[in-house]
Amino acid sequence: MATHRKPKLAVWKFASCDGCQLTLLDCEDELLAVAGAIDIANFPEASRAVIKGPYDVSLVEGSITTAHDAERIHQIRRDSKILVTIGACATGGGIQALRNFTDVKSYIPVVYAKPDYIKTLNKSTPIADHVAVDFELRGCPISKKQLIEAIVALLAGRKPQLPHYSVCMECKRRDTTCLAVAEGVPCLGPVTQAGCGAICPSYHRGCFGCFGPKELSNTESLSHWWQSNGMDNREIVRRFRSFNAYADAFRKESEAHE
Amino acid sequence: MSETKTASIASKDKIIKVDYLARVEGEGSLYVKVKGGKVKNVQFKIFEPPRFFEAFLRGRLYKEAPDITARICGICPIAYQMSSSQAMENAFGVKVSPGIRDLRRLIYCGEWIESHVLHVYMLHGPDFLGYESAIHMAKDHGDLVQKALRMKKLGNEIMEVVGGRAIHPINVGVGGFYRAPSKSELQALVDELQWCREAAIETVRLVAGFNFPEFDMDYEYVALSHPDEYAITEGRLISNRGLNIDVSEYEQFFEESHETHSHALHSAIKGRGAYFVGPLARFNLNFNQLHDEEKKLAEEVKCVPPINNPFKGIVVRSLETLYAVNESLRLIESYEPPEPSMIAITPKAGRGQGCTEAPRGICWHRYTLDDKGLIQDAKIVPPTSQNQKQIEKDLHQYVSQYIHLPKDQLTWQCEQAVRNYDPCISCATHFLKLEIDREE
Ligand code: SF4
Ligand code: SF4
Numbered sequence: 001m002a003t004h005r006k007p008k009l010a011v012w013k014f015a016s017c018d019g020c021q022l023t024l025l026d027c028e029d030e031l032l033a034v035a036g037a038i039d040i041a042n043f044p045e046a047s048r049a050v051i052k053g054p055y056d057v058s059l060v061e062g063s064i065t066t067a068h069d070a071e072r073i074h075q076i077r078r079d080s081k082i083l084v085t086i087g088a089c090a091t092g093g094g095i096q097a098l099r100n101f102t103d104v105k106s107y108i109p110v111v112y113a114k115p116d117y118i119k120t121l122n123k124s125t126p127i128a129d130h131v132a133v134d135f136e137l138r139g140c141p142i143s144k145k146q147l148i149e150a151i152v153a154l155l156a157g158r159k160p161q162l163p164h165y166s167v168c169m170e171c172k173r174r175d176t177t178c179l180a181v182a183e184g185v186p187c188l189g190p191v192t193q194a195g196c197g198a199i200c201p202s203y204h205r206g207c208f209g210c211f212g213p214k215e216l217s218n219t220e221s222l223s224h225w226w227q228s229n230g231m232d233n234r235e236i237v238r239r240f241r242s243f244n245a246y247a248d249a250f251r252k253e254s255e256a257h258e
Numbered sequence: 259m260s261e262t263k264t265a266s267i268a269s270k271d272k273i274i275k276v277d278y279l280a281r282v283e284g285e286g287s288l289y290v291k292v293k294g295g296k297v298k299n300v301q302f303k304i305f306e307p308p309r310f311f312e313a314f315l316r317g318r319l320y321k322e323a324p325d326i327t328a329r330i331c332g333i334c335p336i337a338y339q340m341s342s343s344q345a346m347e348n349a350f351g352v353k354v355s356p357g358i359r360d361l362r363r364l365i366y367c368g369e370w371i372e373s374h375v376l377h378v379y380m381l382h383g384p385d386f387l388g389y390e391s392a393i394h395m396a397k398d399h400g401d402l403v404q405k406a407l408r409m410k411k412l413g414n415e416i417m418e419v420v421g422g423r424a425i426h427p428i429n430v431g432v433g434g435f436y437r438a439p440s441k442s443e444l445q446a447l448v449d450e451l452q453w454c455r456e457a458a459i460e461t462v463r464l465v466a467g468f469n470f471p472e473f474d475m476d477y478e479y480v481a482l483s484h485p486d487e488y489a490i491t492e493g494r495l496i497s498n499r500g501l502n503i504d505v506s507e508y509e510q511f512f513e514e515s516h517e518t519h520s521h522a523l524h525s526a527i528k529g530r531g532a533y534f535v536g537p538l539a540r541f542n543l544n545f546n547q548l549h550d551e552e553k554k555l556a557e558e559v560k561c562v563p564p565i566n567n568p569f570k571g572i573v574v575r576s577l578e579t580l581y582a583v584n585e586s587l588r589l590i591e592s593y594e595p596p597e598p599s600m601i602a603i604t605p606k607a608g609r610g611q612g613c614t615e616a617p618r619g620i621c622w623h624r625y626t627l628d629d630k631g632l633i634q635d636a637k638i639v640p641p642t643s644q645n646q647k648q649i650e651k652d653l654h655q656y657v658s659q660y661i662h663l664p665k666d667q668l669t670w671q672c673e674q675a676v677r678n679y680d681p682c683i684s685c686a687t688h689f690l691k692l693e694i695d696r697e698e
Binding site for chain 1: 307308309310311313314318319322325326329330331332333335376380390391392393394396400403404407408410411414422423424425426428429435436437
């Protein structure tokens with residue numbers, strides 16, 4: 001029996017909206033091909049079936065927000081040859097990391113009548129703060145194209161080819177007029193990592209940074225420009241504090257304006 | 259395991275723990291306690307870690323609410339975007355134009371198609387056909403799964419064209435859309451919609467032939483209702499037991515409680531308790547407003563109100579998919595890009611409510627704003643928390659009625675009884691752990 005064993009893929013969820021793992025089911029054209037080439041060993045969103053580890057590739061969605069989850073991720077790391085984090089929650093702490101700028105205890109009574117029942121960590125942290133991560137896919141949500149490229153590349157044993165330049169480059173490629181220059185619309189494109197295909201500017205909307213900071217992003221210069229156009233500090237803080245609020249470059253820039 | 263064997267274990271042992279899944283992590287579980295042959299306690303537990311949206315929305319600008327609240331659920335972002343946008347408009351006293359309203363209805367139809375097809379074929383259908391997942395099902399029913407994927411893709415495409423992206427669309431805002439799609443962008447969807455219309459009809463016929471467990475309950479259904487249309491984006495809140503209120507009165511009639519065993523709040527009608535939201539509620543309350551085609555098909559497959567068997571939700575979802583396809587065709591046909599695509603807004607201090615029909619039921623929002631449009635206070639009631647009490651009641655009844663079944667079958671059917679409600683996948687019903695404590 002010299003048949004090749006199919007690689008095993010597992011999908012794991014932490015604090016998140018499920019949007020990133022749904023992206024896998026949204027790859028309608030590729031899903032059955034992917035499912036034919038691998039064993040989907042653990043994917044509760046899609047299947048009741050559970051196959052035991054170890055897994056060749058684990059996709060991890062969501063951020064760590066409970067003590068239990070902080071332990072669970074270590075077991076997943078031990079069970080996975082390649083661990084890929086998917087989305088802003090897993091790579092940057094997600095929207096729920098807004099708690100990191102305050103004391104989460106002040107949040108609990110706002111939402112829950114019986115705060116004592118709620119067990120949560122004070123911070124929402126990315127997976128890489130807890131275990132070694134082999135590869136990161138950015139975005140809130142991730143892009144289908146990038147997900148397919150990552151799965152295909154990792155299964156073939158090569159490094160996925162993903163851009164590290166800014167959303168601006170994608171705008172140029174699409175021939176979208178620069179909203180910031182032409183109309184003075186505040187846009188995070190210059191400091192945000194490419195990957196979405198510059199969707200927002202093509203819908204006449206400034207980028208709001210859902211792919212997180214690109215490498216070496218000059219956030220300071222962008223804030224400076226906004227300030228000279230009359231934006232106040234409170235707004236600058238809000239703009240850097242959304243889905244990637246706790247990603248280093250955005251976090252630092254928002255803190256500088258507090 | 260045979261029935262007799264189950265029964266003998268039940269009589270010998272005080273407690274049986276049934277651990278069906280290799281892993282017990284996950285966000286949802288189910289606990290059933292049986293004593294002396296009677297169901298004593300049922301807990302549908304949601305372990306989803308709290309994410310505190312209502313807390314961190316405080317201090318954010320009104321405009322940000324549709325983008326932020328979308329992230330509550332990747333499966334039905336439009337519901338959150340629409341309910342929050344309308345709540346803000348309500349607070350500022352703004353009314354959108356009919357063109358914007360139509361475009362909202364269209365993108366919502368996209369979400370209904372996407373979510374219903376996902377549910378019918380990928381989440382719920384495999385239960386009836388006896389598969390672990392749609393992917394397992396594809397081996398024997400390749401064409402069916404291909405067709406389902408194509409239908410789902412169309413729903414996503416509507417959301418992409420109107421909203422810029424299928425998961426967490428970027429084009430939806432308070433007051434309308436950042437940019438209205440052109441006529442030709444929408445026209446490009448028509449051929450595929452026509453194909454999908456046929457596929458949706460076949461789907462209804464297929465799922466109507468499934469085997470449904472005998473199970474009828476006496477429910478209070480709650481849904482939006484509108485004088486002119488099958489309500490999706492607006493209406494009054496009505497029920498089959500006489501409720502008829504404006505969405506702004508919600509809190510006078512509904513209350514939430516916080517149970518120890520779940521991170522999701524339980525919602526109830528004051529003085530009456532559990533209620534049922536979602537497709538079955540809409541269908542039973544607003545059936546007459548479906549198009550003739552859906553009504554005729556419903557009669558053909560013998561699925562007409564009152565439907566009180568929640569397992570038939572899958573047929574109703576399929577009929578609603580056909581409705582959403584026909585409605586999309588109608589809206590595209592008469593479409594003129596609204597000008598402006600977004601109504602200008604001047605913030606003022608106030609309070610506003612919004613409520614729309616998410617694929618799985620009403621999604622209610624309320625915000626209090628200051629004069630700069632900064633959020634002072636937010637309250638969001640998603641569909642799953644509204645159905646939670648009812649889900650537990652169903653399980654109680656179901657297990658009582660089918661206690662004689664072998665435990666693996668009972669477990670699978672209990673999971674299915676939960677899936678009838680299509681709780682947001684964040685509730686992880688595919689990760690159910692069933693524990694049955696049987697005590698004599
Ligand atoms: S990154 Fe965004 S889309 Fe992905 S799981 Fe987190 S909130 Fe959802
Ligand atoms: S343009 Fe910016 S905010 Fe818009 S989708 Fe792309 S990365 Fe996200």
